[in-house]
Amino acid sequence: MYPFFSYNTLFFLILSLLPHLFPARTAPGALIPGRLSPNATWNNFVNFIDAGKGANFSGMSELKKYFHRFGYLHVVDNFTDVFDDSFESAVVNYQRNLGLTVIGKLDEGTVTQIMSPRCGVSDEIIHVTKNYAYFSGEPRWGASAHMTLTYAFSGDNMINYLSFSDVSEAFRRSFSRWSTVIPVNFTEADDYSSADIKIGFYKGDHGDQEPFDGVLGVLAHAFSPENGRLHFDEAETWAVDFRSSESKVAVDLESVATHEIGHALGLAHSSVKGAIMYPSLSPRTKKVDLKIDDVEGIQALYGSNPNFHYSSLIESDVSSGWVVMNPMKWLIYLVVFVGVVL
Numbered sequence: 001m002y003p004f005f006s007y008n009t010l011f012f013l014i015l016s017l018l019p020h021l022f023p024a025r026t027a028p029g030a031l032i033p034g035r036l037s038p039n040a041t042w043n044n045f046v047n048f049i050d051a052g053k054g055a056n057f058s059g060m061s062e063l064k065k066y067f068h069r070f071g072y073l074h075v076v077d078n079f080t081d082v083f084d085d086s087f088e089s090a091v092v093n094y095q096r097n098l099g100l101t102v103i104g105k106l107d108e109g110t111v112t113q114i115m116s117p118r119c120g121v122s123d124e125i126i127h128v129t130k131n132y133a134y135f136s137g138e139p140r141w142g143a144s145a146h147m148t149l150t151y152a153f154s155g156d157n158m159i160n161y162l163s164f165s166d167v168s169e170a171f172r173r174s175f176s177r178w179s180t181v182i183p184v185n186f187t188e189a190d191d192y193s194s195a196d197i198k199i200g201f202y203k204g205d206h207g208d209q210e211p212f213d214g215v216l217g218v219l220a221h222a223f224s225p226e227n228g229r230l231h232f233d234e235a236e237t238w239a240v241d242f243r244s245s246e247s248k249v250a251v252d253l254e255s256v257a258t259h260e261i262g263h264a265l266g267l268a269h270s271s272v273k274g275a276i277m278y279p280s281l282s283p284r285t286k287k288v289d290l291k292i293d294d295v296e297g298i299q300a301l302y303g304s305n306p307n308f309h310y311s312s313l314i315e316s317d318v319s320s321g322w323v324v325m326n327p328m329k330w331l332i333y334l335v336v337f338v339g340v341v342l
């Protein structure tokens with residue numbers, strides 16, 4: 001009567017959906033991205049999992065310095081190893097800003113996030129409209145509705161294991177993602193000194209009070225408008241194609257460039273995990289598509305590119321994660337399907 005559909009088929013369909021409905025849990029800390037990092041200071045933070053108010057751990061002061069660096073603690077010195085009230089409120093703010101469960105103690109998810117490679121720009125949010133945020137005073141480039149900004153690479157501060165054309169092409173794609181949504185064009189210029197946006201790769205202390213820290217940890221940083229400097233940590237293994245870069249700590253140049261250009265245009269960090277302006281990025285991960293949060297944020301500063309349509313963006317936002325993120329949808333579709341067939 002129903003030759004192409006049977007209870008066996010239903011059984012196997014449900015069986016195949018089980019991994020989506022009940023994702024396997026990994027052992028605590030087993031996949032903490034920061035463990036890939038030779039950054040010993042950040043790696044030691046794994047010892048603080050489950051620490052809460054009143055705890056006293058040797059080395060907690062280093063975590064307080066981390067929180068100070070990224071805008072969550074305002075005391076400049078005298079960091080102790082005690083998990084005190086001000087540190088608890090810093091943890092709460094961090095969890096809120098990073099879209100984590102807000103519990104005020106260092107659960108595994110929070111420590112995992114803290115240890116993940118990230119952008120060096122502070123998370124200190126001055127003006128939050130939705131999830132995206134701006135720098136103090138909401139600076140932007142120029143005042144005209146339409147404009148062209150130039151960018152150039154520092155001849156003295158490039159990496160030599162990627163070809164210049166590969167690097168240039170990766171940045172061209174990154175800039176074009178932003179110009180697709182706002183009425184701003186970007187063109188590469190030869191003259192570094194007069195370019196609006198200046199790009200270079202730097203090692204350790206490079207004269208702007210924001211020293212880089214070696215492999216992973218902080219990956220890059222940029223400055224708010226109209227400064228224009230985009231700095232990348234020379235110590236990273238930058239990649240434009242993971243098929244030709246086997247390193248476990250390879251970092252996708254185009255993904256980080258897209259994020260840093262967002263800063264150069266005026267966006268601060270977002271609390272939306274999928275957004276380009278979320279502060280962290282795991283090694284061997286490509287994340288280059290602007291999400292609705294990024295687009296709303298940048299368009300509120302510059303207006304919309306008249307050729308931009310939200311529909312294409314909404315499709316990409318939905319297709320990028322609904323199978324994993326919304327397994328219940330699978331179940332609803334299955335029930336509807338079974339109902340129709342039976």
Ligand SMILES: [Zn+2]
Nearest residue numbers: 119120121279
């Ligand atoms: Zn950033």
Ligand SMILES: [Zn+2]
Nearest residue numbers: 206208210231
């Ligand atoms: Zn710098």
